[in-house]
Amino acid sequence: EDQVTQSPEALRLQEGESSSLNCSYTVSGLRGLFWYRQDPGKGPEFLFTLYSAGEEKEKERLKATLTKKESFLHITAPKPEDSATYLCAVQASSGTYKYIFGTGTRLKVLA
C-alpha cells in the first residue's frame, strides 16, 4: 500500500538554528514527490517537485533532497516567517491520478 510518513510531527527552532524535516515514502514506482507549505487557515502552497533519487531543489532557505526511500527538507538559518506546516506528497507511476499526503510537520521558529 502506498504510504507517506512525515517526522517529526512538530518542531520548534530558534531563529538561525538549521534543521531537517523527513518524509519517508512507500510507493509502487515514484512519479514525483512534492513539498508544500501550509499556513493556518490557508491552502497549501507548492514548494518543490522531485522526480528521481539524487535530485535536489533549493528556494531561499529551503533545500529539498530525495533518495529512494525518503526526502528531506533542509531549513538553513530559519526565520520566524518560516513557521508553518510543511506537507509532503507522492504520486505513484502506476497510472492513477491520486496523490498520497503525509500529515505534515508543524514548524515553529522562535525569534
Next chain:
Amino acid sequence: SQTIHQWPATLVQPVGSPLSLECTVEGTSNPNLYWYRQAAGRGLQLLFYSVGIGQISSEVPQNLSASRPQDRQFILSSKKLLLSDSGFYLCAWRDRGRYEQYFGPGTRLTVT
C-alpha cells in the same frame, strides 16, 4: 498566470441542510481538478478528481458528490450534511503537462 478561486471561505450549516462549494480555475485549459478534505491532525483526504467535463471519479463513498459542468469549474455538493462533514475543503488543479498540484484558499465548513 493561473489562479484558483474557492467560495465561500467559511460556511456554517445545520445538520441535514444541503451544500454547494464552488471552485474555478483561471488561466489554464482542460486541467485535472481535485477536491480534498483536511481534518485536524490528518493528511489530506482525496474526495473526488476529474480529468474532464462530466468525468468524475469518487475516492470515498459518502454523502458528498461532485460535478464539473464547465472545463474550469468544479462543484462539491451534498443533499443532507452530517456532523462528520465538518472540515477544511480544498480544491486543487493540475496542468496536464506537469505533475504538481496547486491548491485554492479552502473553505472551512462547520456543520452544527
